[in-house]
Amino acid sequence: MxxxxxxxxxxxxxxxxxxxxxxxxxxxxxxxxxxxVKSPQEAQQAAPIWFPERIQPANWRTAWRLGAEGDRPWWGGFAPGREVTLFIAVENPAAGAPRARVPKPPAVFSDPRSEATRIRIETRKGGWAVHLKNTSQQRFATLPLVVWIPKEAGRFRAELPPDAVRSQRGYWRLEWENVAPGWFGYLFHNYREAWHAAPFGRYFYVSFVTAGTQVLGGLLIATMAAFAFARIRFPGREAVFLLFVATMMIPGEVLLIPNYILLAKLHWLDTFYALIVPWLASVFGIFLLRQFFLSLPQDLFDAARIDGASYWGMLWRIAFPLAVPGLITYGIFAFLGAYNALLWPLIVTQSPEMRTIQVGLQAFIGEAGSDYGQLMAASTMAILPIVLGYFFAQRHFIQGIARSGIK
Amino acid sequence: MVRTYAFPGLLALAVFYGLLQVGTQVQIFRAPMGAIFVLFALGGAALALWSWRLLPRTRTTSLGLALFTLPLLAGPLLPTTLAWLPLAGVFLAYAGCRARLPERDAAAFWGWVFVWPALALMLIWNIFPSFFALWISLFDRFNFIGESRFVGLLNYQILSRDPLFWRALANTFWYVVFTVPTGIVLGTVVAILLNERIRGLGFYRTVYFLPYITALTAAAAVWQWIYHPEFGFLNWLLGTPGFDWLHTPEGIFALALAPFGVELTGFWAGPSVAFTAIMIMTVWHFLGYNIVILLAGLQSIPSQYYEAAELDGAGWWQMQRHITWPLLSPTTFFLAIIGLIGAFQVFTQVYVMTPTGGVLNDTLTVAMYLYNKGFRDSDFSYASALAVTMFVIILALTLIQRRVLERRVTYEH
Known part of the structure; x- marks a missing residue:
């Protein structure tokens, strides 16, 4: 017991x-x-908000309807001729008149969106309905709104919760960043804003090209070398292998400056070459694959040799297919290393067009300032590909790490 | 057989000739290029002639050897875009006689062909730069603009009295002292618990492992937000509104002992609050790696040991103490070395969370200082001296650690 x-x-x-x-x-x-998924005001609360407005399904329904009224239910918008109606419930609608305005971006003389929107406020039972009509021929992606509610009107509740509520003399000032958002446009508001605030599409492109090329090129080079070390007897093999082992002792930081100078002399700075070529040969990859090739039975290769297979043929027809787990492990490592790197791309790139996602994110951290919602949205986007990859190839990730630890 | 060396020799010469051509083109070396080209021409001709006498003589082989020799004789006159011609010549020569070559010689050719791409890249991007770093560290402000003066070990002399360098080293020291044991102890605890045949292993492993694969840049941004003085989660949790974690340069020992009237300054003040905050974030990031490695180590311990101990009436603690811990020590040792080397390379999280190196450089690390010197102040020589010093320190520490720990580490085999 x-x-x-x-x-x-x-x-x-x-x-x-x-x-x-x-x-x-x-x-x-x-x-x-x-x-x-928080608005700036939600993010900047002294006490943390655990469930932001934008993840609450009740609000999704409203966002969906408003988006459909404006243009499309998923991503919203404000199409020509459409009218969006937002209802704000208050205790005492007769107490005073609200005002509403489509705010202009700061320091702009004329803003087509605020000029094209005709606003009509209708007093209904228990509140006000704000009608916004697009009178122009232009489609707008978002529709911001500010409404002032007299404080005498008592407690209020808007259909779509405002992104910010401030007190302004006798009024409550309610601010929406987008009152025609659609479901995704509402939920992923910060993501969309961040995506447009910096060229993240380009950053992803650079990162994927860099990491992808490094993986493919690295695999080719490492497979060949590993096969030679494991399965071909050639003069000088031990010496070269020793040299490779010795290079493992060199910390990467020692190489930063000489390689930078070398790239500058080659006029390769700020190009894909600078991001890819110096990291193509990986001693780790060669070791890993060599272990794999060594574990294959020698008879296999002897038989192939007697049958007249060339070394080239043996490598690609016999060794390569049998070493796929090792190749995946190395591929994951090479991709992770290239995708997550900050220091090297930071050094060898200058123009925004050549920034990898990490450098772009780092620059965005400096630029986004206090908009932590957008910043966290950008961070989420930056880690998303790797996390998704992890869920697809979980076993390979774990085994790869474990394997790297055991010699 | 001497003939086995013919193809490796030809290949090596052809590759080096290509490298020389490109190197001349971009003016990396400042050496008497003409003389080097003459040496290559003479050596190439001799090697080709020697190979021609040794190798089975077919028309294609002779043609290939000629294709190998002629560009070498042309030397710098050959356009760089044709620098691959000698290499093509070697392949042609091999193609001509491969049917009549014995196994040994074919292996020598293919072995080198397979190794050369990796070797050439290593030579260009790892081995040559290592020596190049040493070389430029001996100059006074090596740069692209003008001639720089050879000053010997002056940079190292300045470095030895550089307070910022010592600050960075002190931070690295504290980093090792704090994060390596913490990471190993926490990792071991979690790994032992995960190894207890629990349900939901995959879930827990994923949760613990996920931080490790997230990019440090994004992770640092998140932690910066958690540490935010006004709206940060941590200040809410601890009830310390307004405390600016990342801009507090006071040492943690100094702060902890201040109420008792003990005043600590300099090194003994310990890592700054800001650096401690960064260290906590780093432990969070790397813990998953430790856990996976330690879990693999645990799973390689034969279960008979535990069964035998259980029969002898050993308790759970005793088993952990006398079986798990000693048999896990090679893994722990590996993690300690990785952590030690990693300490000198801490950059990303520091750069993202405190881009200027913190208040009064309180979060400066060696890698960060190297970056600042090299790429902010454009002082390549000083930065290289720093890099070389760092290399020597890492090497020495690794060797010492290996010697000291190896005696206490139990290896299974």
Missing amino acids: STRLRRLLGRVFIYAVLTAGAVVMAFPFYWMLATS
Whole structure:
């Protein structure tokens, strides 16, 4: 009895510790995701908001309807001739008249969107309906709105919660960044804004081209070298292998400056070459694949050789297909390394067109200032490809890491 | 057989000739190029002639050897775009006689063909630059603009008295002292618990591992937000509104002991609050890696040991103490070395969270200082001296660590 109780307590203890640790480990991710769907005012609360307005399904329905009224239910918009109606419930609608305006961007003399929108406020039972009509021939992607509600009107509740509420003399000033958002346009507002605030599409392109080329080129080069080290007896093999082992001792930082100078002399700075070529040969990859090739039975190769296969043929027809797990492991590592790198791309690129996603994100951190919602949205976008990849190839990730640790 | 060396020799000469051509084109070396080209021409001709006598003589082989020799004789007159011609010649020569070559010689050719792409890249981007770093560290402000003066070890002399360098080293020291044991202890605890045949292993492993694969840039941005003085989550949690974690340069020991009237300054003040905050973030980031490695280590311990211990009446703690810990020590040792080397390379999180190196450079690390010197102040020589010093320190520490720990590490085999 007492042993069973002890065992049970032990189990409870294990799960309690693991879960507590998991909460700590996962919290930054939750906080990143939660902040990425917060309006600036929500993000800047002294007490944290655990469930932001934008992830609440009741608001999604309104956002969907408003988006459909404006243009499309998913991504919203404000098409010519469309009318969007936002209802604001108040305790005492007769107490005063609200005002509404489509705000202009700061420091702009004329703004077609605010001039094209005709605003009509209708007093209904229990509140006001704000009608916004697009009288121009132009389609607008978003429709911001500011409404002033007299404080005498009592408590208020807007159909779509405002992104910010401020007190302005006798009025409450309600601000919406977009009152025709559509479901996704509402939920992913910060993502869309961040995507347009910096050329993230280009950053992703640069990152994927860099990482992809490094993986493919690196695989080709490492496979050939690893096969030679493992399965071909040639004069000088031990010496070259020793040289490769010795280069593992060199910390990457030593190479930063000479390689930068070399790239400058080649006029390769700020090009894809600078991002890719210096990292093509990986001693780690060669070691890993060599281990794989060594574990294949020698008879296989002897037989092939007797049958007249060339070394080239043996490499690609026999060794390569059998080493696929190793290749995947190395590919994941090479991709992770290239995709997550900051220091090297920071040094060898100058123009925004050649920024990788990490450099772009780093620059965005400086530019976004205090808009943490957008910043967290950008961070989420930056880690998303790797996290998705992890869920698809979880086993390979874990095995690869474990393998890298055991010699 | 001497003939085995013919093709490796030809290949090496052809590759080096190509490198020389490109190197001359971009003016990387300041050496008497003419003389080097003459040496290549003479050596190439001799090697080709020697190979021609040794190799089975076919028309294609002779043609290939000629194709190999002629560009070498042309030397710098050959346009750089044709620098691959000698290499093509070697392949042609091999194609001509491969049917009559014994296994040994074919292996020598193919082995080198397979190794050369990697070797050439390593030579250009790893091995040559290492020496080049050493070389430019001996100059006074090496740059692209003018001639620089050879000053010997002056940069190293300045470095030894550079307070910022010592600050960076002190930070690195504290980084190792704090993050490596913390990471290993936490990692071991979690790994042991995960190894207890629990349900939901995949879930827990994913949660613990995910931080490691997220980019440090994004992770640092998130933690910066958590550490935010006004709206940060941490200040809300701890009830310390307004505390600016990342801009507080006071040392943590100094702060902790201040209420007792003990005043600590300089090194003994410990890592700054800002640097401690960065270290916490780093432990979070790398913990998953430690766990996966340690879990693999745990799973390689044969279960018979535990069964035998259980029969002898050993308790859970005793088993961990006398079986797990000693048999896990090679893995722990590996993680310690990785952590030590990594400490000198901490850059991304510091650069993102405190782009200027913190208040009074309190979060400066060696890699960060190298970046600042090299790419902000454009002092390549000083930065190279820093890099070389760093290399020597890492090497020395690794060797010491290996010697000291190896005696206490139990290896299975």
